[in-house]
Amino acid sequence: MQEYIFSECHKINNLLISNNENEAREELIKLLDYHNTHEIPYTPLLNHIIREAGLFPYLQQDSSNWEERYIYEVFKVNVGYNEPVTLHREQSLLLKKLLEGKSIAVSAPTSFGKSFVIDAFIKIKKPKNVLIIVPTIALTDETRRRLYKKFAGEYKIITTTEVEPGEKNIFIFPQERAISYLEKIEYFDILIIDEFYKASRKFDPQRSPSLIKAIIKIGSKSRQKYFLAPNISSLENNPFTEGMEFIPLDFSTVYLEKHELYKEIKKDTQKKSLALLGILTKQKTKSLIYAGTYTNIDVVSNLILLNLPEVDSKLLNDFSNWLGENYYYNWSLTHLVKRGAGIHNGRLHRSLSQIQVKVFEETEGLDNLISTSSIIEGVNTSAENVIIWMNKNGNSKLNDFTYRNIIGRSGRMFRHFIGKVYILDQPPANERTELEIPFPEEILGDIDEKRYENVLTKEQVAKILHYQEEMSDILGLETYNKLKAENAFQSSDSELIKSIALDMSTNPDAWNGLSYLNSTNRNHWDTTLYRIINLLPGGWETKSSTFVAFIKALRDNWFKTIPQLLRDLEAFDISIDDFFKLERTLTFKFASLLKDVNTLQKEILKHKNYDVSRFISYISHAFLPTVVFQLEEYGLPRMISKKLHRSKIINFYDTTLTLHGAIEIFNSLKVDDLVKAATLNDFENYILTYFYDGIATEN
Structure with missing residues (x-):
């Protein structure tokens, strides 16, 4: 054993001498896992190699020489805990640059430990206003939980737009909410954007315009910027990261052990199913199963339901019974939980996703989470295994960037030195990811060409001026400028706003029923609901009649249980999964569209007094308090x-x-x-x- 350890140390040291640091670090992490598995204390030699590789948090003080003990102490920082923590070399590099006031865009692996850098910056620099933009509500709460524990005594932690700012604030928002505070805050000390690659249309075609809009408008009021993403090879010149230093880091704190089972499986469905079941039953550990699509979530769920036994766990039995009582007794998740499996996707109620992740973290809780891509943008959790069931991301094939982001979820510092990746479907070809962030045409109508002239081309300025002329003809120049200055519109699609305004001005009588949405008789809502729905034909993922029926039924959301509401909607064949999807669509997409309609009608149809703010508030909160x-x-x-x-x-x-x-x-x-x-x-x-x-x- 000692000979093996010395031999491995010798090999790692040679790799370090020859500047093959990444390979050296991988071999070192495997050696640390060997020590952990066999409960072997570290030798001074091993601690020295850990220091040379920059993995300072892994140093064991008891067996270190004074040089390593000194490094361990020197790299300690206060990140808000009662005790300071030791950063690794690259974390310390980033923190140093931020404390010097520099704006940086960083590409770093999932296991890098980026939250420590943010927390240390806040604790040391004590900024007045911090804005953190995250891609999902789930990450909003995860980030809030972490920061609330550390900073709630000093800062007001704000995650919803209705909350008024305090003396010192940490704002944590998805991008669509961030704009709401633009006029309430004089300046932001730092703008932090997590997963900033989503500013590229290539990675998020639907929401990239709204993120660019936030970067432009909030960035102009931010003294410093810190953008984070994984797996970016290079950053193309663009106006949104101008003046920021791009730092690509390939510094992993865990080793990924890949098992390419797809080579044997090929396209054999039975072999694939047996391979998955074999992994899940081989040993008790935590596994994330990337299914890729909602249909494949059902496929994997059925496979587990038919082949895995129920787990003897009071926690899981209680969870299953609670799901059956409060959601649906015959729901697949209700039965999956008893077999130690959960489901993570972007449609579930926010609290339900969070509860599952919590139960997944328990030793005697869920062992498996079946997921869509929501797992890479909605949660940071610790799993030893990541299983790639299908090389799909919705209707499209996985690209190499997203694939590497998913497999990077395996392993976690101090929990699993080695993350195991089981690949059951052929992965995408390796490719360098050059991040391009073109200016989205959709937001041109919402941009002040003079204020942002340094980020606009001549052609874009010309389009803005033409759009302004059109909107000024409809609304009047003063009104249009006022709405633009107030960031009044929710939509990032300027053409949609213009088409609604034009329709109101040319067909005012067609909007006569708008005020009926304020009626307590829900049967009066139909005509107007259909009119709003038809502003985005085909954009609601269900038939118009089904969506209208759902909205009317949801009026009883506070007074009836979800099982009761599902019974009321049986004629429309709305399942529990449909319920989640439609509620999410109503509270976000439909409510945002209706807010824009209401903003425009106040200016164009103001003599008719159609204000539907009360109804908008109801649907924004799913008719709940x-x-x-x-x-x-x-x-x-x-x-x-x-x-x-x-x-x-x-x-x-x-x-x-x-x-x-x-x-x-x-x-x-x-x-x-x-x-x-x-x-x-x-x-x-x-x-x-x-x-x-x-x-x-x-x-």
């Missing part, structure tokens, strides 16, 4: 909020109640008292405890 809907982003499901309301612990009908006010109430009460007063069962107690963990501080 506002704070109840907001608390779901914090991990508290509506079903528990309803029980707390009925027990008169918190009055969610109180129009003066704010999200932060509700959190203050929760923090003044104890979990055990709430459980007893609201008669919560064991799993609801578990959820409530998890929710409280997300609103607690370290100090």
Whole structure:
């Protein structure tokens, strides 16, 4: 054993001497895993090699020479915990540049540990206003939970647009929400964009315009910028990262062990199924199963349901029973949970996704998560295995960039030195990712050509001027300039805004029914709902009649259970999965469109008094009390909020109640008292405890 260790150290040292540092680090991590597996203490020689490779957090103090102990202490920083932590060499490099006031765009592996750099910067620099843009609501809550524990005593942590800023603020938003605070904040000390590759249409064609819009408008009020992404080889010249230093880092803290099973499987479905089941039953560990599409999630789910036994676990049985009671008894997830498997996708209720990730982190919880690409942009969790079931991303093939992002989810510092990747479908060919960020034409109408002339071409300036002329003819120059200055429009599609404005000005009588949305009789809504839906024909992923029926049924969301609502919608063949999809579409996409319609009608049809702000508020919060809907982003499901309301612990009908006010109430009460007063069962107690963990501080 000692001879093997010395031989490996010798090999790693030779690689370091010959400047093959990445290969040396990979061999070193495998050697550390060997020590961990066999419970072997590190020797001074091994600690010396760890230091040379820059992996300072892995140093073992007890067996280090004074030089390594010195390095371990020198690279310690305060990241908001009670005790400082040691950064690795490249983390320290980035932190140094940020503390010097530099703006940087960084490409680093998933296992890099980027959050430590952000947290250390906030703790040391103590900026007044920090804005962090993340790609999804799930990452919003994950980031909030991490920062709330550390900084809630000093900063107001804001994740929803209804909250007023405080003296010092950390804003954590998806890009669409970020614009809302542009006029409320004089400046941002730092703009942090996680997964900034999504500014490229190649990687996110639907949402890239809104991210570019945020980068342009918020970037102009930001003193410093820090953009993060994985797997970027080079960054093409573009106006959005101008003046930023691009730093590509290939510095992994775990080793990926790839098993290319697709070579034997080929296209044999039975072999593929047996291979998956073999991996899942080989040993008890945590696995992320990338299915690629919703259809393939069903395929993998059925495979597990038919072949894996139920797990003897009170936690999982309680979870399954809770799902059956509150969502749907015959839902695949209800039965999967009993077999130690969960589902992660972008449609589920936010709290439900968070609860599954929490149960996945438990030793006796879920062992497997079946996922779409939401797992790479919605959660940072620790899994030893990543299994690639299908080389698909929705309707398209996986590109090499996304593939590497997915497999990078295996392994985690201090948990799994070696991440195991099982590839059951042929992966994409290797390619360098050169990030190109062209200016999206959709947002030209929302850009001030004088203020942003340094990022615009002559042709784009000409298009802006032409658009301004058209909109000024419809709205009047003063009104148009006012709306643009207020960032009044939700949509990043300027042409859509223009087409709605033109229709209102030329066909005002066609909008006469708009005010009926304020009626308490939901049968009065139909005509106007269809009119709004038809502004984006084919853009709702379901038939118009089904969507209208869903909106009307959801009016009872606070008063009926989800199983009751599904029974009401049986005639429209709406499954529990459809329910999630339609609710998400209503609260985000449909509500945003209606906000723009309302903004325009106030200016074009103002003499008719059609204001539908109240209805917009209802649908934006899925017809739930506002704070109840907001608390779901914090991990508290509506079903528990309803029980707390009925027990008169918190009055969610109180129009003066704010999200932060509700959190203050929760923090003044104890979990055990709430459980007893609201008669919560064991799993609801578990959820409530998890929710409280997300609103607690370290100090």
